[in-house]
Amino acid sequence: MDEHISVLLTESIDGLNIKEDGIYVDATLGRAGHSSHILSKLSGKGKLYCFDKDNDAMEVSRNRLSAISPQFELIHADFKNLKEELVKRGVSSVDGILFDLGVSSPQLDNGERGFSYNYDARLDMRMNQEDKLDAYTIVNTYSETDLRQLIFNYGEERYASSIARNIVEARKEKPIVTTFELVDIIKKSVPAKYLRETHPAKRTFQAIRIEVNDELNGLKKALKGAMELLAPKGRLVVITFHSLEDRIVKEAFKEASEPEKWNRYMPVTSVTSSVEFAIVNKKPIVASEEELSINRRSHSAKLRILEKN
Template structure:
């Protein structure tokens, strides 16, 4: 299956790539966005981050024609400031985030991300970390399992799903987990799409600490860009989008004040919002199902 990068044209346009600039792709994935950035660079440089060793190796092949223009960092995007400092870089012209799991990870049965394939429960983006979906499903308490299903994916049948998981433990494979979920769903709900979607999403977010890491990394990125630089983020989850929107608004919108109290000095903003929630075009939605939940946001440093 060919990987299609979500909102590729809109994202690259928003990033406003300068030929001599330094850019960070904080989520290399399959390298689609990175390839388009590199095409516009002459003396510039791209630093690509990914937790996933397989993603790094795959993208090295895709970007081989650009040679030393690209530097690869296997690690979490929460290490942005640290790793760039090691490379002697203190500010950049742009940072791109394409949050969530990449299509190749979903499409690899052995990674255990998808309810479409039978595999051992895993869902680790970084395969060297200890915590996997197996440990979460089989070792978390009833209260914690219910909490993550509700908080991470707003699963309305969280209590029933967890009761079926507890009865079946150990739950070893993706299909065994799907059976627990189906058993918990009312028959009429099973006709409305795959019932495992929200549970798998919640487990993946928990395993990879996605919300907390995204918040940390996007905040770092905003502080790394130079004047004229931009941070561009694609999200696929309403809670994740809310996190990004809040961070951007904190930097790019004036603080709310009581209109009855006179302002002594007008607040000087160092950033401006350049996209307040763009969605994929109807033409892209026809060809790329993954784009349906995508939201694109951006911020630029102006002072």
């Protein structure tokens, strides 16, 4: 129940190019799979800062990391405030930052958290148990139009219209309380052939989870802050699990690594052709055959690396 197999572990740790006296950030601590490896490479002069907004992740990982070295600090905060939280602690420059996005296996497998369409639980999906907005509120209070747009935009679900319509119909009778109640409504909203292709609730659950945790806006802000913190030769390593996340990372890296565009309104002296960042791997790194055979979560994983010049 408490196990999480880290995805693209060797590739992401190699991607960070760790110096033993460097300062590193794991923006998504989880069960400390990646953090343990980073920490074990640091000397007494190095330091690792670990973020997670999930209380459970903090507690379990503290013990695991303490057994390796004291050179770490846990920060219970949203990574969208990564830069602000580090600056508050006197850290204005770091040598590497890792993001391993999404949910951990313990979050998915813990029936009470309501992330999974495979377990019956109250509709919740909050990564931070102290947040106010949860899946129940979205499913039971958003208008049909908002639900349709959300399921279409964040789930890329082609049956978003009928799913949204049926949610609104069902809740006229009584509130939709559990994951399985929602799964039943979704199953009735899609054609039989779709049920054979994929789990019909996969995309809708992804969409609601993104909305509950404001995942895409948070990621954009976090990437900007992370780039501002990187020291020369510092590395930003990001593992994504679906196309919406990957697109944000790909575009942010592309923009950061392109020379400033010529602006005809700017005086010639302020036009610079220097580029601050370089993309390390032109194509995203994906899991090897071996990893694919042992870890289901690795199938959709993509790893991108950016280096500060």
